[in-house]
Amino acid sequence: MIGCPKCAQVGTIMKAGYVRNKQRYVCKACNYFFTIASTEEPHKRQKSRRHQTTIIDIAKSVGVSNSTVSRALHGHADINPETRQAILDMAAQLDYQPNQLAYNLVKSRTNTIGMIVPEFHNRFFPNVIMGAHQVLTEQGYNLTIMQSNESFAVEVANTKAMLANRIDGLLISLTQETNSFEHLQVFEKRGIPLVLFNRVCDDVHAPKVVVNDFEAAFMAVEHLIKNGYERIAHLGGPLNLLVSRERMKGYRAAMEKYGKPVEEELVIQGMLSQQKARIYGKYLLDLENRPDAIFAVNDSAAIEIMLMAKEKGIRVPDELGVVGFSDNPESAYIGPGLTTVRQPTIEIGKTTARWILQMIDDEEEFSDGEERILKTELIVRGSSLRHR
Amino acid sequence: MIGCPKCAQVGTIMKAGYVRNKQRYVCKACNYFFTIASTEEPHKRQKSRRHQTTIIDIAKSVGVSNSTVSRALHGHADINPETRQAILDMAAQLDYQPNQLAYNLVKSRTNTIGMIVPEFHNRFFPNVIMGAHQVLTEQGYNLTIMQSNESFAVEVANTKAMLANRIDGLLISLTQETNSFEHLQVFEKRGIPLVLFNRVCDDVHAPKVVVNDFEAAFMAVEHLIKNGYERIAHLGGPLNLLVSRERMKGYRAAMEKYGKPVEEELVIQGMLSQQKARIYGKYLLDLENRPDAIFAVNDSAAIEIMLMAKEKGIRVPDELGVVGFSDNPESAYIGPGLTTVRQPTIEIGKTTARWILQMIDDEEEFSDGEERILKTELIVRGSSLRHR
DNA sequence: AACGTATCCGCAAACGTTACCGATACTTTT
DNA sequence: AAAAGTATCGGTAACGTTTGCGGATACGTT
Numbered sequence: 001m002i003g004c005p006k007c008a009q010v011g012t013i014m015k016a017g018y019v020r021n022k023q024r025y026v027c028k029a030c031n032y033f034f035t036i037a038s039t040e041e042p043h044k045r046q047k048s049r050r051h052q053t054t055i056i057d058i059a060k061s062v063g064v065s066n067s068t069v070s071r072a073l074h075g076h077a078d079i080n081p082e083t084r085q086a087i088l089d090m091a092a093q094l095d096y097q098p099n100q101l102a103y104n105l106v107k108s109r110t111n112t113i114g115m116i117v118p119e120f121h122n123r124f125f126p127n128v129i130m131g132a133h134q135v136l137t138e139q140g141y142n143l144t145i146m147q148s149n150e151s152f153a154v155e156v157a158n159t160k161a162m163l164a165n166r167i168d169g170l171l172i173s174l175t176q177e178t179n180s181f182e183h184l185q186v187f188e189k190r191g192i193p194l195v196l197f198n199r200v201c202d203d204v205h206a207p208k209v210v211v212n213d214f215e216a217a218f219m220a221v222e223h224l225i226k227n228g229y230e231r232i233a234h235l236g237g238p239l240n241l242l243v244s245r246e247r248m249k250g251y252r253a254a255m256e257k258y259g260k261p262v263e264e265e266l267v268i269q270g271m272l273s274q275q276k277a278r279i280y281g282k283y284l285l286d287l288e289n290r291p292d293a294i295f296a297v298n299d300s301a302a303i304e305i306m307l308m309a310k311e312k313g314i315r316v317p318d319e320l321g322v323v324g325f326s327d328n329p330e331s332a333y334i335g336p337g338l339t340t341v342r343q344p345t346i347e348i349g350k351t352t353a354r355w356i357l358q359m360i361d362d363e364e365e366f367s368d369g370e371e372r373i374l375k376t377e378l379i380v381r382g383s384s385l386r387h388r
Numbered sequence: 389m390i391g392c393p394k395c396a397q398v399g400t401i402m403k404a405g406y407v408r409n410k411q412r413y414v415c416k417a418c419n420y421f422f423t424i425a426s427t428e429e430p431h432k433r434q435k436s437r438r439h440q441t442t443i444i445d446i447a448k449s450v451g452v453s454n455s456t457v458s459r460a461l462h463g464h465a466d467i468n469p470e471t472r473q474a475i476l477d478m479a480a481q482l483d484y485q486p487n488q489l490a491y492n493l494v495k496s497r498t499n500t501i502g503m504i505v506p507e508f509h510n511r512f513f514p515n516v517i518m519g520a521h522q523v524l525t526e527q528g529y530n531l532t533i534m535q536s537n538e539s540f541a542v543e544v545a546n547t548k549a550m551l552a553n554r555i556d557g558l559l560i561s562l563t564q565e566t567n568s569f570e571h572l573q574v575f576e577k578r579g580i581p582l583v584l585f586n587r588v589c590d591d592v593h594a595p596k597v598v599v600n601d602f603e604a605a606f607m608a609v610e611h612l613i614k615n616g617y618e619r620i621a622h623l624g625g626p627l628n629l630l631v632s633r634e635r636m637k638g639y640r641a642a643m644e645k646y647g648k649p650v651e652e653e654l655v656i657q658g659m660l661s662q663q664k665a666r667i668y669g670k671y672l673l674d675l676e677n678r679p680d681a682i683f684a685v686n687d688s689a690a691i692e693i694m695l696m697a698k699e700k701g702i703r704v705p706d707e708l709g710v711v712g713f714s715d716n717p718e719s720a721y722i723g724p725g726l727t728t729v730r731q732p733t734i735e736i737g738k739t740t741a742r743w744i745l746q747m748i749d750d751e752e753e754f755s756d757g758e759e760r761i762l763k764t765e766l767i768v769r770g771s772s773l774r775h776r
Numbered sequence: 777a778a779c780g781t782a783t784c785c786g787c788a789a790a791c792g793t794t795a796c797c798g799a800t801a802c803t804t805t806t
Numbered sequence: 807a808a809a810a811g812t813a814t815c816g817g818t819a820a821c822g823t824t825t826g827c828g829g830a831t832a833c834g835t836t
Contacts, residue, residue, distance in 0.1 A: 015780060034828085052496075052578070054792055065816045070794060080814060095577075100552035101498070102792035105489045105821050120514045130508050133535050137542075142549060145533045147521050154525075161530060164488035189483075190440070303721070333691070334721035442822055453786045458824060468784060490822035493791045780835070790824085798817080805810070 053094040062090050073098070104166065112142040113356060114167040116158045118150045118175045118199065122300065123328055124345055125173070128197065131349020132171060139357055141168070150272075152177040159183045169193035169356040174201060176238045176272055193359035197352045200242050207359075208371045209352045213243050216341045216376040217250025220323045221295050223339070223378060225258045228386050229293035229321045233266035235280050235305070237297040244269070244297060247325065251295055266291050277301035281308045285320075293321035293384070299328040299340055306334065306383065322383040336382025344374050441482040450478050461486070492554065500530040501744060502555035504546045506538045506563045506587065510688065511716055512733055513561070516585065519737020520559060527745055529556070538660075540565040547571045557581035557744040562589060564626045564660055581747035585740045588630050595747075596759045597740045601631050604729045604764040605638025608711045609683050611727070611766060613646045616774050617681035617709045621654035623668050623693070625685040632657070632685060635713065639683055654679050665689035669696045673708075681709035681772070687716040687728055694722060694771065710771040724770025732762050 013025050025034055055073070059066040064083060071079050072087040090096075104110045113136055117125040129145060136143050144167065148155035155175050162170055163186065170187060173196070181203045187194040188205055197209040224232050234251045237244030248269070255262045265287070268280050277296075281304050284291060296302035302324030306316055314320050316336060324331060324340040331338035351372055443461070447454040452471060459467050460475040478484075492498045501524055505513040517533060524531050532555065536543035543563050550558055551574065558575060561584070569591045575582040576593055585597040612620050622639040625632035636657070643650050653675070656668050665684075669692050672679060684690035690712030694704055702708050704724060712719060712728040719726035739760055 052792095055794095056792075066793080067795075067817075068815055071815090074794090078814060083814080095574075097548070097551050099493075099554065099792050100549075101489055101493045101496075101554055102821090103794080105487075105493055105791090105823090106793050106795090108489075108821070110489070120518045126508045126514045130535070142532075142534070142553075144530075146530070147518070160485070161488075163485050165530075166487065166489055186483075328717070330718040330721045333718040333723075335723045440822095443824095444822075454823085455787080455825075456785055459785090462824090464825095466784065471784080487822050490791085491824080493793095493821090494823050494825090496791070778836085781833080783832085784830085786829080787827090789826090792821105794820085796817105796819085798815100800815080801813090803810100803812070806808085 052099070053096050054099070055096075057094060058087060058090050058096060061094065062086050108166065109168055110142075110166050111140060112144055112165070112167050113169045113171065113353070114144050114146065114162040114165075115171040116146045116148055116155060116162070117173050118148050118155075120147060122298070122326065124198070124326055124343070127345030128173075128349035128352075131346035131351075132353040133349070135350045135353035135357070141357070148175045150175045150177065152179070156183045159186070163187075163190075163192075167192075168360055169195070171195050171197060171352050171356060173197050174199040174241070176241055179240050193356050195352045195356045195359070197348055198243065201240075202242070207355055209348055209355065209374070210242070210371060211343050211348070211374045211376045213246035213376075214250040214253070216325070216378070217247040217295070218254045219250075219378050220325070220339075220341055221251050221254035222258070223380065224293045224295065224321050224323060224384055225254065225260065227317075227321065227384055229384075230260065231263065231266065231289075231291045232260065232293040232295060232321075233268070233284050233291035235268050235270065235277070235284065235294055235296040235301050237270065237272050239269050247297055270297075272298065272301075274300055274304065277304040278308070281305040285309060285312055285314065290314075290320075292319070293323075295323045297325055299324035299326045299331045299338060302338055302340065302383075303328075303330065303334060306338065317383050317386050321386060327379055332381070336385075339381045339384035340379050342377045342379050344376070347374055440487070441484050442487070443484075445482060446475060446478050446484060449482065450474050496554065497556050498530075498554050499528065500532055500553070500555050501557045501559065501741070502532050502534065502550040502553070503559040504534045504536055504543060504550070505561050506536050506543075508535060510686070510714065512586070512714055512731070515733030516561075516737035516740075519734035519739075520741040521737070523738050523741035523745070529745070536563045538563045538565065540567070544571045547574070551575075551578075551580075555580070556748055557583070559583050559585060559740050559744060561585050562587040562629070564629055567628050581744050583740045583744045583747070585736055586631065589628075590630070595743055597736055597743065597762070598630070598759060599731050599736070599762045599764045601634035601764075602638040602641070604713070604766070605635040605683070606642045607638075607766050608713070608727075608729055609639050609642035610646070611768065612681045612683065612709050612711060612772055613642065613648065615709065615772055617772075618648065619651065619654065619677075619679045620648065620681040620683060620709075621672050621679035622656065623665070623672065623682055623684040623689050624655065624657045625660050627657050635685055658685075660686065660689075662688055662692065665692040666696070669693040673697060673700055673702065678702075678708075680707070681711075683711045685713055687712035687714045687719045687726060690726055690728065690771075691716075691718065691722060694726065705771050705774050709774060715767055720769070724773075727769045727772035728767050730765045730767050732764070735762055 013027055015025060055066050055069045059069045062069070064087070068079065068083065069087050072084040073091065115129065115132060120126060133143050146158040146161070148158055152175055155178060169192065172194070178201070181201060184194065184204045194206040195209065196204070196206055200208040200210055221232060232255065234248065236248045239245055239248070252262055266284070270276050270280050277300060281301070284294060285308055294305055296305060302322050306322055309316050309320050316322055322338060324338050327340045327342035331340050351374065355372065443454050443457045447457045450457070452475070456467065456471065457475050460472040461479065503517065503520060505517070508514060521531050534546040534549070536546055540563055543566060547558070557580065560582070566589070569589060572582065572592045582594040583597065584592070584594055588596040588598055609620060620643065622636065624636045627633055627636070640650055654672070658664050658668050665688060669689070672682060673696055682693055684693060690710050694710055697704050697708050704710055710726065712726050715728045715730035719728050739762065743760070
C-alpha cells in the first residue's frame with residue numbers, strides 16, 4: 001500500500017496515468033500528484049562530471065561574495081589589496097580557470113574573429129592566416145578558422161556556425177561555387193563586422209581586401225608580349241570570382257593595347273583545380289595552332305602546363321612562354337623558374353585583420369563596399385624569357 | 389532643492405558619500421539612499437546593440453513557453469506537430485539564430501576541438517589541419533586553430549585560452565622551445581582529452597601520433613650509404629623534440645650498422661629555421677674535410693644546402709649527396725630533385741582527430757602514453773643518386 | 777459515473793559571470 | 807559632534823539555453 005508523500009495518508013492513492021513511462025499517482029486527500037522515485041539514488045545525475053572550480057568556490061573559501069571575487073580577478077578598483085591577494089592566492093590554490101563561455105554570454109561578445117577560407121592546398125591562405133593571426137593576437141583576439149573546401153554548402157554551414165558562436169567579426173574568402181550571398185547579407189543585417197578578401201564579390205556591402213589583379217595580369221601579359229610572344233593564351237578561373245574576372249580583363253586589355261587579336265579558342269574560363277588544369281593544358285597544347293605563350297590564373301596550373309610541355313617535348317621558354325600567378329614556393333625551384341606574380345599574402349592577412357578590428361572599435365558603419373587594393377610584384381624567371 | 393524619490397519630502401536630503409564618482413544622497417525622513425540618475429535617459433545602456441531574437445521571443449509570439457520552443461527546435465518528442473510547425477515557422481520568420489554560447493554554458497561542452505600548431509611555414513601543418521578538419525566536420529565538431537609560432541610562452545597562453553573556452557579536446561604539436569609540460573598536464577588533471585602529434589614528448593600521459601622517424605632516418609641514411617657515400621653528415625633538429633632525437637638515432641644506427649664511424653663534427657643538433665640552416669650548411673660545406681653527403685632534418689634545410697652547394701660549385705649529387713625530410717612541394721621541382729622522406733600528413737591529421745573523438749565518446753581513460761606510428765615513404769630523386 | 781491513460785505543455789532551476797545599485801563601517805571636515 | 811566623504815564589500819538581476827518534474831486537459835474504459 002502506498003502512502004501519500006505529502007499528507008502521509010494511506011489508502012487515498014489512485015493511479016493517475018503515466019509520466020515518461022513511470023506510473024503516476026494522485027492522493028485524493030490532498031490532491032497531490034507524484035510518482036515513485038526509482039530505487040536507485042534519486043538525484044545523482046552525472047556526479048561523475050568533474051567539478052570545475054568556479055568563482056563561487058573561491059568566494060566561499062575566502063568568505064567573500066562572488067562579485068568581490070570577480071572584481072578582484074579583473075583588477076577592478078573598490079577592493080582591499082589584502083582581500084584581493086587572498087582571492088588571487090585562493091584562485092591559484094584551487095586551480096581556477098575562468099569560464100570564457102559564461103563571460104561571453106553575459107558580455108555578448110567573444111573576442112574571437114572567424115575566418116573562412118576555401119582551401120589549404122596552396123601557400124596563399126596559410127600565409128594570409130599567419131598575417132591575420134599575428135595582428136589579432138596582438139590585440140587580444142582569438143582566431144577561429146573554418147575551411148569551406150570550395151563547397152558553397154559548406155560555406156553556408158560555416159557562416160551559420162560562426163553566427164551561432166557569436167564571433168565578433170568574420171573574414172571570408174569565397175568558394176569558387178559561391179553565387180548567392182544571403183548568408184553574408186545576414187551579417188550586415190545583424191551589424192556583425194565582415195571583411196572579404198581575395199575571393200570577393202560585388203553583391204555584399206562590406207569592405208574588401210584585394211590585390212591589383214587587373215594591373216598584375218596586364219603587366220604579366222605585357223611582359224610576355226615584350227619578350228616576343230605573339231599568340232598568348234589565358235587559362236583563367238571561374239568568372240564568378242572577381243579575381244578571375246579582373247585577371248581576364250587585364251589579359252584582354254594588354255592584348256588589345258598591343259594590337260594582338262584575342263583568339264577566343266585560346267581563352268579558357270575554367271575551374272581551379274589541379275586536375276582541371278591538366279585537362280585545359282592538354283587542350284591548349286594539343287591545339288592544331290598551338291599558342292606560343294600561356295598566362296595562367298595560378299602557379300599550380302602554370303606548373304602543370306610546364307610539366308606537360310616537357311613531356312610533349314615542347315621547349316619552355318623558347319617554344320612556349322609561361323607565366324603564373326601567386327609565386328608558390330615550387331615556382332622558384334622548377335627549371336626553368338616560373339615567371340609569376342607575387343602577392344603580398346601576409347600583408348593581405350594583416351590588412352583584413354586590422355580593418356575588422358577597426359570596424360569593431362569604431363562601431364563604424366558598414367562602409368559601402370570600400371576596397372583596399374594591395375600591390376603585387378612581377379617576378380621574372382626563366383619561363384618567359386625567350387632566347388632570341 | 390532635491391526631493392526624496394521615495395517619500396517625496398523635500399529638505400530632508402543630505403549628501404552621503406560617493407558611489408562610483410557619483411554624488412550619493414540620503415533622505416533623513418525615510419532613510420532612503422539614492423543617487424541622482426544622470427540626465428540622459430536613465431537605463432538605456434547600449435540600446436544601440438541590436439537585439440538578437442531569442443527563444444523567448446519565439447515563445448511569446450507563438451504563445452507557448454520557452455521550454456516548448458526549445459523542445460520543438462530540437463525535435464524532441466512530447467510536442468504537438470502543429471505547435472512544432474508554428475514554432476519553426478515563427479523561428480524562420482524572426483530569423484532566429486541559436487546562441488551557441490548559452491547552449492555551451494548549460495551543456496558545458498562546446499563541440500569544438502582545439503588545435504595548436506607551432507608554425508604555418510611548411511606544408512606539413514596545413515596538411516595535418518586539412519585531415520583533422522575533414523574528420524571533425526564529418527562528426528559535427530568545429531575546429532579552432534591556434535598558432536604558437538614556435539614560442540613556448542605563446543603555447544602556454546594558447547592552452548590557457550583553449551581551457552577558458554572549454555574546448556572538448558586538444559590536439560597539439562609542441563614548439564621547439566617546449567621543455568616544460570605543466571600546461572599540458574592540466575588537461576590530464578581536468579580530464580580533457582589531449583592528443584599530441586608530430587612534435588611530441590614523453591613527459592605527458594596522452595596518446596601520441598607520430599611517424600616512424602627512427603626507421604625513416606635509418607632508411608634514408610642507408611640509402612645514402614648504398615649509393616656509395618661514405619662520410620655522411622647529419623643536420624639535425626633540437627633534441628628536446630622527440631622527432632629530432634629519433635631521426636638522430638636512426639642516423640647513428642644506420643652508420644653503425646654499416647661500420648661508418650660517426651664523426652661528431654659532422655653531426656649538428658640545431659634549431660629549425662631557414663636562417664639557422666644556412667649557417668649550419670655553410671659550416672658543413674666549408675669544413676676542411678667536407679662530408680660527401682648530408683642527411684637533413686627537413687627539406688627546407690636540405691634545399692638550403694643544395695643552393696649553397698650550387699653557389700660554391702659543389703656538384704650535387706656527385707660531390708655531395710643530399711636527403712631531406714617531409715617532401716615539400718618544391719623538393720620535387722628543384723634540380724636535381726631532392727630525395728626525401730614523405731610523411732602521410734593528411735593521415736596524421738585524420739588519425740589524431742579520430743583518436744580524440746574516440747576519447748570523447750568512450751570517456752576512455754587516458755591511455756598511458758600510447759603511440760600510434762604512421763608509415764613514411766622514402767622518395768628517391770636525383771640528389772642522392774651518385775653517378776659512379 | 778468513476779477511474780485510468782496519453783498527450784502536451786509550463787515552471788523553474790541550473791550553467792558561471794558581470795555589473796548596477798546599495799549598504800556598511802570607517803575617517804575626515806566643518 | 808554632526809555632517810560629509812571614503813573604502814570595501816554584498817545582493818541580485820541579467821545573459822539565453824536546456825531539462826527534470828509535474829500539471830492539466832481530453833479522451834478511453836470499466
